[in-house]
Amino acid sequence: MAWLALGLSALSFLIATSVAILYAADRLSDDAPLESAESYSLYDAGLPAWGTVGLTTTGRASKGMVEGSVERALQGAVEDFGGSADDITGVRCKDLANVKQDSVASCSLMIQDYPGTAVLTFLDDNGSYLVTLY
Known part of the structure; x- marks a missing residue:
């Protein structure tokens, strides 16, 4: 029973991590400018x-x-x-x-x-x- 709980916990962690990575990748790939683009060098x-x-x-x-x-x-x-x-x-x-x-x-x-x-x-x-x- 402990192994099943550990397995489900690991699976939940992997799913949550995957969703977070996909969300972050989607946010970073937006063509919207950075919120404070003036503070970044263009070069x-x-x-x-x-x-x-x-x-x-x-x-x-x-x-x-x-x-x-x-x-x-x-x-x-x-x-x-x-x-x-x-x-x-x-x-x-x-x-x-x-x-x-x-x-x-x-x-x-x-x-x-x-x-x-x-x-x-x-x-x-x-x-x-x-x-x-x-």
């Missing part, structure tokens, strides 16, 4: 952008040139994603000692007036880079 972490920064004859780039190029590349990626270029402002990059293949720098910026981070990876020695927004 997923890992949004990539590619660009090239002009180098001097010695193979170096000024910090301002890199930051301006990164800001324009991210603004273009954001526009491609359906956002506004004005959402990305104030790019400031650190560790720009080398513009060589596989060198990495971190950049701080503002995304819709919230602080964000971008990781800059140089793809070659000619100033081509991949920047990823986080």
Whole structure:
């Protein structure tokens, strides 16, 4: 008799859990906007952008040139994603000692007036880079 009660209890639990999962899945799949959508960034972490920064004859780039190029590349990626270029402002990059293949720098910026981070990876020695927004 105890085994029967235990079995019925387990079955009831499984049915209740299944109903809850189906209900949650239905609620999450609605096309209705989030209740407080204004507080969420429109951009997923890992949004990539590619660009090239002009180098001097010695193979170096000024910090301002890199930051301006990164800001324009991210603004273009954001526009491609359906956002506004004005959402990305104030790019400031650190560790720009080398513009060589596989060198990495971190950049701080503002995304819709919230602080964000971008990781800059140089793809070659000619100033081509991949920047990823986080």
